[in-house]
Amino acid sequence: MEIKIMKNIMEANDRLAAENRALFRDRGMTAVNVMASPGSGKTSVIIQVIKSLGAEIDIGVIEGDIATNIDAETIGRLGIPVYQINTGGGCHLDANMIRMAVQNFTLKKRSLLLIENVGNLVCPSTFDLGEEYKLVIASVPEGHDKPYKYTSMFMAADVIILNKKDLMPYIDFDKDSFYKGVRAVNQKTHVFEISCRTGEGVQTFISWLRERVQEGM
Amino acid sequence: MHEYAVTQGVLDIVLTEAKKIGVLKVTEIRLVIGDLSTIFDESVQMYFNIMSEGTLAQGANLIFKKVVSRFRCTACGNEYDKPKKGFECPQCGELGLPTGVGREFYIESIDVE
Numbered sequence: 001m002e003i004k005i006m007k008n009i010m011e012a013n014d015r016l017a018a019e020n021r022a023l024f025r026d027r028g029m030t031a032v033n034v035m036a037s038p039g040s041g042k043t044s045v046i047i048q049v050i051k052s053l054g055a056e057i058d059i060g061v062i063e064g065d066i067a068t069n070i071d072a073e074t075i076g077r078l079g080i081p082v083y084q085i086n087t088g089g090g091c092h093l094d095a096n097m098i099r100m101a102v103q104n105f106t107l108k109k110r111s112l113l114l115i116e117n118v119g120n121l122v123c124p125s126t127f128d129l130g131e132e133y134k135l136v137i138a139s140v141p142e143g144h145d146k147p148y149k150y151t152s153m154f155m156a157a158d159v160i161i162l163n164k165k166d167l168m169p170y171i172d173f174d175k176d177s178f179y180k181g182v183r184a185v186n187q188k189t190h191v192f193e194i195s196c197r198t199g200e201g202v203q204t205f206i207s208w209l210r211e212r213v214q215e216g217m
Numbered sequence: 218m219h220e221y222a223v224t225q226g227v228l229d230i231v232l233t234e235a236k237k238i239g240v241l242k243v244t245e246i247r248l249v250i251g252d253l254s255t256i257f258d259e260s261v262q263m264y265f266n267i268m269s270e271g272t273l274a275q276g277a278n279l280i281f282k283k284v285v286s287r288f289r290c291t292a293c294g295n296e297y298d299k300p301k302k303g304f305e306c307p308q309c310g311e312l313g314l315p316t317g318v319g320r321e322f323y324i325e326s327i328d329v330e
Contacts, residue, residue, distance in 0.1 A: 123219035184304035
């Protein structure tokens with residue numbers, strides 16, 4: 001006997017994500033899910049945000065990492081509350097991990113919550129965490145073909161950073177091809193070209209983020 | 218890479234539905250998966266075989282109905298399967314946009330005894 005089911009496989013995660021989202025909105029918090037390949041500059045971008053906005057906005061960080069707390073220590077040294085999630089080999093964060101983190105972590109109202117996902121351009125795109133914005137970071141040395149190869153990640157992005165732009169003269173990075181790939185799958189997203197190392201372009205992104213946090217308060 | 222979590226989701230839904238109707242055994246599970254969903258069928262079946270042991274769904278066969286992602290050309294309106302490389306319309310060469318077809322990720326039906 002055949003029985004119709006017609007249920008989204010991700011429904012358990014999506015239900016928890018919706019609860020997280022409602023909680024964040026109720027508290028006037030802006031949650032940003034930071035996703036990228038390993039080494040593209042997720043932690044560096046978070047540090048830039050803390051340095052630029054830390055004095056005017058309360059910021060909390062949830063650090064997703066397979067096994068270490070290297071990034072959490074770096075963030076902690078900046079005097080920012082940070083909660084570490086070790087996925088124990090898992091390739092992504094999910095909504096339940098965020099729910100548990102939030103229960104064990106004092107987050108101020110009207111604040112910015114930065115969630116650093118596990119370095120991976122595939123799996124995290126499938127798991128809604130309840131964030132308000134999905135920030136996807138690509139970096140110049142990774143090459144311009146990433147939107148073509150990791151379509152679902154670039155499709156999911158609400159905002160994109162192209163990091164390490166200072167390396168552009170040294171790398172065969174076809175910017176037109178990169179933008180074409182991004183636009184083919186995602187017309188609404190902003191793309192900010194920055195370099196965390198030199199600081200170039202960072203403040204343009206910070207202004208955008210400041211406005212989003214103020215909107216969410 | 219996230220097939221373990223996906224498989225857990227499939228198993229949970231199937232067992233909940235099966236218990237609701239009071240069936241004895243689930244023999245087949247039909248999944249509809251768009252090709253933008255980035256999962257590997259064989260891995261899901263492998264995890265399923267292990268995770269379903271001792272449940273109503275032990276030994277169930279997973280059928281994957283794959284949906285090829287469709288794009289619509291912004292210039293000529295042609296709808297086409299996403300080419301292997303790039304997103305260009307095979308008819309006029311202009312850029313297409315995703316139609317939503319190819320993002321499916323659900324359990325369609327189960328066979329039970």
